[in-house]
Amino acid sequence: MSxxxxxxxxxxxxxxxLQRLLTSAVPxxxxxxxxxxPAYPEVPETGASFAENALLKAREAVRHTGLPAVADDSGLAVDALNGMPGIFSARWSGRHGDDGxxxxLLLGQLADVPDERRGAAFVCAAALVTPExxxxxxxRSWRGRVVREGRGRNGFGYDPVFVPDGLELTSAELTPEQKDAxxxxxxxxxxxxxxxxxxxRRR
Incomplete structure (x- = not known):
């Protein structure tokens, strides 16, 4: 095995x-x-879906490093916003990675949306590409709803305003182990x- x-x-x-998940599962x-x-120029995420972007990133990683690579693309799809911000989640405000x-911006857009219509899902596409x-x-997706104020210090992105179905805690209030599961x-x-x-194993 590589x-x-x-x-x-x-x-x-x-x-x-991702290190927690893979390191424990693939000894x-x-x-x-x-x-x-070594640094390499990363291509823009030009795919029209999470899956396309994940494959794009994994293929580029393999091409530049020669290592088997895993990449993901993920985001929050809000029902009342017709599935947005979706693939634009990390740059919804115009500044990539500015979680706050x-x-x-998301909470402002949902300010007038009643609680019963604030359904959403975190979506993740994961891709694996080998040099061969x-x-x-x-x-995979994780259904829940968007609450009106952020709670919790764990996680990142929209975790503090996302409450998974069946829970009262936000994603940012869960332990890393609870969230991974x-x-x-x-x-x-x-x-x-x-x-x-x-x-x-085939390599």
Whole structure:
């Protein structure tokens, strides 16, 4: 089995989350982030879907590093906004990765939406690409609702304003272990882990 697997992300929260999932499930594999490999120009996320963007990022990572790579694209799809911000979640306010501004804009757009119509889902597409050309991609979602004020310090992005179905806590109030077990990304990477193990054993 290959000793190294690249997670194609610079997001420290996402990297920590994915490292927890993959390191424990695929023994003997060193999980690297983009900060652990020589820098390369990252292509814009021009895909029309989460799956397209995830594959785009994973393919570029393999092309530049020669390592098997996992990438994800994820975001929040809000029912009252016809599925937006969706693939634009990280740059909804116009500034990529500005969690505070993105969340403030979203809450402003939903200010007049009644509680019963504030349904939403976190969506994650996860892709695995190897230098030999094998590709796998899958998608999972986590249903819930958007609350009016942020709560909690765990997580990142829209976690503080998202309450999963069946819970009263926001995603940012859950422990990392609770979130891994239930979240869109946790579900996607749990499903991807056997594929990672299988493809890496073939190398």
């Amino acid at each position: 000793s190294r697997l690249l997670l194609a992300t610079r997001n420290p929260g996402k990297l920590a989350e 003997g594999v060193a999980v690297l982030g983009l900060g652990d490999v 501004a993105n969340t403030a 050309g094998a590709e796998r991609v899958l998608e 239930a979240s869109h990304r946790g579900q996607a990477f749990a499903a991807l882990v056997p594929m990672v193990a299988e493809l890496l």
